[in-house]
Amino acid sequence: MNILVRYFSRSGNTKMVAEAIAEACGVKAVSVDAPEAWTNDDVDVLFIGGALYAYGIDKHLKNYIENLDGTKVRKAVVFSTSWISKHSVDLIKNGLKARGIDVAEDYFYVKNTPSAGQLEDAKNFAKQFI
Numbered sequence: 001m002n003i004l005v006r007y008f009s010r011s012g013n014t015k016m017v018a019e020a021i022a023e024a025c026g027v028k029a030v031s032v033d034a035p036e037a038w039t040n041d042d043v044d045v046l047f048i049g050g051a052l053y054a055y056g057i058d059k060h061l062k063n064y065i066e067n068l069d070g071t072k073v074r075k076a077v078v079f080s081t082s083w084i085s086k087h088s089v090d091l092i093k094n095g096l097k098a099r100g101i102d103v104a105e106d107y108f109y110v111k112n113t114p115s116a117g118q119l120e121d122a123k124n125f126a127k128q129f130i
């Protein structure tokens with residue numbers, strides 16, 4: 001099973017969630033602005049996350065989603081952090097759907113910095129998709 005964990009995080013909160021999910025899946029969490037974020041391989045599950053900044057998602061994440069080959073991603077699962085609004089979840093989901101990708105209804109969300117318990121929750125959340 002080819003599982004990818006991709007994220008963009010300005011101050012580390014979303015990165016913490018990404019790394020917990022990646023650990024549960026036995027893969028590496030890779031920031032979308034790193035060259036190795038791209039692959040030509042078919043992907044069974046793409047975990048993808050980012051935060052909300054001024055009611056939008058970061059341009060690096062937006063660019064990554066807009067350039068995904070939707071025919072190569074079987075399923076995407078979204079995670080996000082923010083102060084209060086879950087709009088980032090919708091923005092990420094809608095961007096993925098616009099690429100023709102099947103997006104899991106369920107998502108993982110944390111307000112700001114995840115606690116140790118929330119990171120455990122993130123791991124358990126991820127395991128249901130692998």
Ligand SMILES: Cc1cc2nc3c(=O)[nH]c(=O)nc-3n(C[C@H](O)[C@H](O)[C@H](O)COP(=O)(O)O)c2cc1C
Nearest residue numbers: 009010011012013014051052054055082083084085
């Ligand atoms: C410039 C800026 C704008 C933000 N705008 C919003 C916002 O509109 N709504 C919200 O709920 N949180 C907002 N946040 C909070 C971040 O989404 C939150 O701190 C998030 O966990 C940051 O994730 P990161 O550490 O992965 O970058 C904003 C934070 C910053 C720094």
